[in-house]
Amino acid sequence: MIFLGCDVGGTKTLAVLSDEEGNILAVHRGRGANYQVVGKENALKNLKDVINSVLERSKKTLEDVDFAFFGYAGADFEYEMKIVREILGEIGLKRFDFDNDGRIALRSGSFDDTGIMVSCGTGSISYASDGKRVNRIGGLSFSLGERLGSHYIASLVTSAVVRAKDGRDDWTVLVDEIEKEIGPVETLLRYDYEGGDTGEIVRKVNQVLFRCAENGDTVSLRIFNEIVIEVKKIVDAHRKILNFTPPIRLILEGSFFKNAPSLLIKMIESAVGKEYEVTIPEHDPVIGAVLFAMERSGIEVTEKLYNRLVKNYLKEVKR
Numbered sequence: 001m002i003f004l005g006c007d008v009g010g011t012k013t014l015a016v017l018s019d020e021e022g023n024i025l026a027v028h029r030g031r032g033a034n035y036q037v038v039g040k041e042n043a044l045k046n047l048k049d050v051i052n053s054v055l056e057r058s059k060k061t062l063e064d065v066d067f068a069f070f071g072y073a074g075a076d077f078e079y080e081m082k083i084v085r086e087i088l089g090e091i092g093l094k095r096f097d098f099d100n101d102g103r104i105a106l107r108s109g110s111f112d113d114t115g116i117m118v119s120c121g122t123g124s125i126s127y128a129s130d131g132k133r134v135n136r137i138g139g140l141s142f143s144l145g146e147r148l149g150s151h152y153i154a155s156l157v158t159s160a161v162v163r164a165k166d167g168r169d170d171w172t173v174l175v176d177e178i179e180k181e182i183g184p185v186e187t188l189l190r191y192d193y194e195g196g197d198t199g200e201i202v203r204k205v206n207q208v209l210f211r212c213a214e215n216g217d218t219v220s221l222r223i224f225n226e227i228v229i230e231v232k233k234i235v236d237a238h239r240k241i242l243n244f245t246p247p248i249r250l251i252l253e254g255s256f257f258k259n260a261p262s263l264l265i266k267m268i269e270s271a272v273g274k275e276y277e278v279t280i281p282e283h284d285p286v287i288g289a290v291l292f293a294m295e296r297s298g299i300e301v302t303e304k305l306y307n308r309l310v311k312n313y314l315k316e317v318k319r
Contacts, residue, residue: 005289
């Protein structure tokens, strides 16, 4: 049997083709296909391009795919789900299903689909499952409660720099280090009015935050503490709804956590306590889409199959 898993984002789409034994047949990364970012027409075109490319690499066709599963960024509400289903329905797959990309991030983090996943990438979202029920927290916007995400955290840093410069808050070495990296922070104001891609700036700002926190800067450590507090609040909120038996797997996903220094991870481990096993997957969330495709076809995902799939995927992407 052949399974297709796709992680669909605004800037990139990752597709993986696997068989029922966890062998990776092909991997392909292409353009983003979130219709909210690129539009419906480009979303369909980009998806077809990515899928055709991964099929060509493995010398397979659409007819060969037994089941496809998509983790789709922006699939949050019913009206969005309807649009996504219409787009996917035009690809020509025999059988497919989809869910929010945060859901596949949780699924990819454990063989039995249990635990709590907190993602801190461009934005943030959290899913948790106790094996019987699934709970979602966040994934919306700052104005609707989000307090994680690399862009939001970078804004805490640049805000701290401005407030230190004008005397409203404590002085911090972030002032010198940030402006050495990106220039005067006040010039960032133009992005508020003119728009533009701030991804690279955000990456540089957060790298400086990591260095300054490791060097003991009080303000940087304060920002780290805000991140830890938010993770703890998310975890506690899930615990109020779901029933877990310790040890509980806490999966930290997203580019921010994957690039963060061990100091921050240790702070999170200390805050959540001994009931939790904190893990940062080396593999990508797209593995969760492959696992869902397998399960929708009646295949039981054992720990052995899960480990083989992850191992083969990492081997393939590192070639």
